[in-house]
Amino acid sequence: MKTVMITGCSSGFGLDTARYFLDQGWSVTATMRVPDAGLLPVSDRLRLVRLDVTDPDSIRQAVAEAGEVDALVNNAGIGWLGPFENMSEPALRRIFETNTFGTFAMIRALLPQFRAAGKGVIVNVTSSVTMLPLPLLSVYTASKAAVNSFTECLAMELQPLGIRVALVLPGQAPATRFGANAMDLMASAGEAPGEYQALTAKVMGEVMAKAASEPTRPGDVAQAVWRAVTDPDCPLRLPAGRDAEALAA
Ligand SMILES: NC(=O)c1ccc[n+]([C@@H]2O[C@H](COP(=O)([O-])OP(=O)(O)OC[C@H]3O[C@@H](n4cnc5c(N)ncnc54)[C@H](OP(=O)(O)O)[C@@H]3O)[C@@H](O)[C@H]2O)c1
DSSP states (O other): OOEEEESOOSSHHHHHHHHHHHHTTOEEEEEESSOOGGGSOOOTTEEEEEOOTTOHHHHHHHHHHHOSOSEEEEOOOOOOOSOGGGOOHHHHHHHIIIIIIHHHHHHHHHHHHHHHHTOEEEEEEOOGGGGSOOTTOHHHHHHHHHHHHHHHHHHHHHGGGTEEEEEEEEOOOTTSSHHHHHHHHHGGGOOOOGGGHHHHHHHHHHHHHHHHTOOSOHHHHHHHHHHHHHOTTOOSEEEESHHHHHHHO
C-alpha cells in the first residue's frame, strides 16, 4: 500500500487532500501543527503526526514517525495581502520561513529516503498568483515563485534518480482558512500609510468579488495533487481550479 505525507492538514486543501487519498485507499500521514483526530475519518491507514515546517526538530521527529513514504505533498502555507512598506520584518520572514524554507526543509528531510529507494514523488503546492503579478501580494508571490523555480530545477536534478517532482498551482479558494489565517498575521501590521488606502480598497473589493464566485474549490486541489502524485505523465505545472486553469491557458 502506498503512503503519502502531507503538510498542513488542519484545514483547507491539506485536509481535503488527506481525505481524498484515504478515499482512494492510500495510507496517509496527515501532519498538523496541532493534531486533531476529529478532523479526519477513523482509519487504520491514517497516521496523525505533529509537524511545524519551520521547526527543524519537529521536522526530524515527524519524518522519523512517518517512516517510509512514497510521496510528499508540501501544502502548508500562509498568506499576506497588503503594502510591502507596511509589512514587518518578522511577518516577511515568517512567510518565507513557512512557504519557502519550510518546503525546502521537508524535501531535504525526505530526499535521502527517496534516493535510497530510487523512487518517490514530491508535490509542491504554490499558487496561481505566480502566473499574474498583482499589487499587495509581493512577498507572498515571491515566496511561492521561488518554490516554482526551485521545483523546475530540482525536477531535472532528481529525474535521473527516479524521483519525480511536480507543482500544483491553486487559484483563489475562499472556502479554506487561508484568508482568516492571513488576516491574523496581517493584524500585526497596523494601519497602512494613507497613500495606499485607495489601492488597498480596490484590490480588497476585487478579491471579495472573485471569492463570491468560489473559483477554486478545495476538491479541485485535492484532485490535482492526486494526479500529480499518481500520474507519471502529469505535466510539471498543474493549475487547480477554474481561475487557475484560465490563467494558465
Ligand atoms: N486558499 C487560497 O486562495 C490559496 C490559493 C493558492 C494557493 N494557496 C496555498 O495552498 C496551501 C494551503 O492553503 P489553504 O487555502 O488550504 O489555507 P489554510 O486553510 O489556511 O491551510 C493552511 C495549512 O497550513 C498550515 N500551516 C501554516 N503554517 C504552518 C507551519 N509553520 N507548519 C505546518 N503547517 C503550517 C496551517 O496549519 P494551522 O492550522 O496550524 O495554522 C493549515 O493546516 C498554502 O500553501 C497556500 O499558500 C491557497
